[in-house]
Amino acid sequence: MTTSALCHQAVEVKFITSEPIDLSGLLASSHHPEAGAVVLFSGDVRDNNLSKRVSYLEYEANEAMAAKMVAEILEEARLKWKLNIAVAQHRIGKVGVSEAAVVVITATPHRREAYEANRHIIDRIKHEVPIWKCEYFEDGSKLWGGNCNCHEITGSPDKHIYESPQS
């Protein structure tokens, strides 16, 4: 399964895509009659990192595994927070400065659950899903990085420390 059907609409979202992310289109498709809160998180490419000017990023994924994991993460969150809408999409390939590399949209009756679930979903995508970024700097150097370093603390590549509460 590589796409998710929005609950009430026939729109299908590819979890992993090499096309630019259509933020406004996805948002427009994410309104729900029972939802009073819609939260959209867009993870954008910054023009700097490690005190160096970034030209662009290039993302790589194990696409089959990544799509399956994103689907599972969304489904778990949908059940836990009773989400009306749960959408996520991550881009692969070259992504320019100010462009969205990843988007997460959650919609619920009230804002608290939409925020919580959204943060949970992006945390898990960043830590667990097999997607990697390579930074290309203006000075011509490149760096595979921004890696999840949780294993240094937890001792296991399968145990992570999340910004958001996971209980």
Add this chain to the structure above:
Amino acid sequence: MKGMCRGEDEGMRGKYQPDTSKLLPQSSYLKPDNSYLIEKLKTMKIEVYAVLKEYFEKEFTLSKSFKDINDLRNFLIDSNPKASGVLNISRFAVDNEFVDNNYSLKENDNISIMPPSSGG
């Protein structure tokens, strides 16, 4: 984590390319008939991702038996000691399912080796 953040030029040197002539199981040579000639070569397909591509070919095959993931990891570390740092923190999958270090490898398994995620 040191050694994972490598420049392009340095990382492209010394990629591991398996010498399959040395990796054929010894028993293949010892069979009394010619069955080994028609026997489908039992191999393990390996695909690596992200920074691991600076140490290994993106995809390669090994015609060798490994007891488990630990065994395979140690073999790869011996093949390219510079990759030990990242191999020791990478996750392994067989046929696109994560497996732990004690997973018993079978012939014709498709292995993915994945460094810690850095998406988002």
